[in-house]
Amino acid sequence: MVPRRARGARCGRRRRRWSDHRSAPEPRPRAVRRLPIADLRELRRARGPRERGGARGRARCPRRGAGLKVSIAGLGLIGGSLALALKTRHRVSGFDIDASTREAALAAGVDIVGALEALLPADAVIVATPMAAIVPTLASLAQRSGAAVLLDVASVRAPVEAFAKSAPNGCRIVGLHPMAGRSGSGFAAASAKMLELRPFLVVPTVRSDTASMALAGALARDAGGEVTVCSAAQHDRIVAVLSALPLAFASALALAGAETVDGNLAALSGPGFGDSTRLALTSPDLGSAMLLANARNVRGALERARMILDEVDRAIAAGDFAALSAILERAAQARRRLS
Template identity: 35%
Template sequence: MRTALVIGTGLIGTSAALALAARGVVVHLADHDPEQARTAAALGAGTDEAPEGPVDLAIVAAPPAHVAATLADAMRRGLARGYLDVASVKGGPRRELEALGLDLTPYIGTHPMSGREKSGPLAASGDLFEGRPWVLTPTRDTDTEVLNLALELVSHCRAVPVVMDADAHDRAVALVSHMPHLVSSMVAARLEHAEETAVRLCGQGIRDVTRIAASDPRMWIDILSANPGPVADLLADVSADLDETVRALRALQSSDEAKRREGAGGIEDVLRRGNAGQVRVPGKHGSAPRVYEVVAVLIDDQPGQLARIFADAGMAGVNIEDVRIEHATGQQAGLVQLMVEPKAVPVLGAALRERGWALRQ
């Protein structure tokens, strides 16, 4: 791949363009908002000038509702040798293209499983996709050359290719992305009119659960409108679990010992099923989940604190597998939770204490 055209310079399109440009691909940028394309170009993602002829690959990074129309326009104009989209749903756009009677041999649907709460080119990063799954949904009609171009794109972005059927993909993302986003929003919505004294008690747990609720509602309306059936089916199952859990909690209020035991059993069941599901979530880089232990360090809200901790851990020969920061409400301090291999805990603990850090159990 020597040339590419990115149509849609939001978070995903600009991030892909940055990754391609960094690897020597000549990238042309287009957007319905020319100012957004100019912003992406200024960030080093490519040029907002139109290509003089067909490029090797056109990447459509438009909202799901506009993907088919944007692709159809690009294909009819002969803008590229191969075409793909990066929308978060795959079955609907493909069927729309089929209904338009287009030759789909130069097209493949794709979906990079990466993102963040912020949108637009200024939120983009050339390493956004690194180590993340990138789903490809070829059909029997997809040309081999186009599949290879898509694989080259994934390689340039340092993502991990995953081949799936389009409708299977849509059911999967409903489970691991779309439904959780709505549930996160529902939990966050409980905070909107909560007493300030209650909100001040928010800890890391509620921050983790509600983090993705900060995303742009307009973007999510587009996503959910393109995949409503699978999401509704999953929410119906969640609703049934909620009904059972409410009944179990009500039973715990009963003066009848047998009902309380029944209620406790119902709560235990949902918690244990949660345990069983959580351990299936892949660990770093898609590997099997691993058990880490936590070394908790108290830090002041001062520049360079995290860098010092990581440097001290490195000097001790300890690899930090993951990190979380729990902020102390109303105080200029926080607790950094360093996740490490169990055997590294005593080594890291001793090294950090020796360098003056305050550890917490």
């Protein structure tokens, strides 16, 4: 994926960490089909005739979703962008362990509280901390969440799915993962526009219900996103290919290029190399956490990519122009679907 949040930093004189809580047990994802989903307009197969006639473009929130009290834990790239996007429609408050981040968010018009527990009560709390701190933060909030729906932006769902199974009764937890980002990090890089028309993967847990899923979908649409619902297992397979694999390839290409030209990339490389290696700028801590947390799926994605590279290698070794052209045409057809 892309860089997201600022690292844990000093708050006054005492260094605090998001991760000063228990870690979750190993996951076992659950199929999504057991849970009924309602009111998610971007699920095209589930839409009724009246929903199909609307104008295309920025998604709109149902009227009933206006004016919610939405709290956000973690105001880095993703959390900060969500705060900026949602504050025009909802009463948004935020908290971050980094004092300078809190000050920057306050200057941008986000209401700031002084402690994690002060984010409650709320209609929804979005946990957008660094990945290692998401489950501990959910665990802390779940003890006193009340009627609030706990949402999280984790780019790997299995640990959250595992935690949800042991969460307190009555606690509602839904994954809300925006497939968006940029090479910058922290609140300084946050932007509401970054989320516009981006896919938001809404992932139910064993602690989700129809109302909490509908709320997650409404907030995603209010942030400018387009909603797709998938299970934790489906989500982690998808992001292994669409986020982790590009990171691994960008890193490998950057290293291979630098070694080939003795590090003199700026003088010799063109825009194609720069575009292909942008994700190598991902924070090493964030990238390592994402690759390791989803290790089985990432290794499967790497194996599939190796098979395709081996196919290319065999065609080159054989001088088989037709085979190479066929591979490249398949790739071009796949890429055109992004347009």
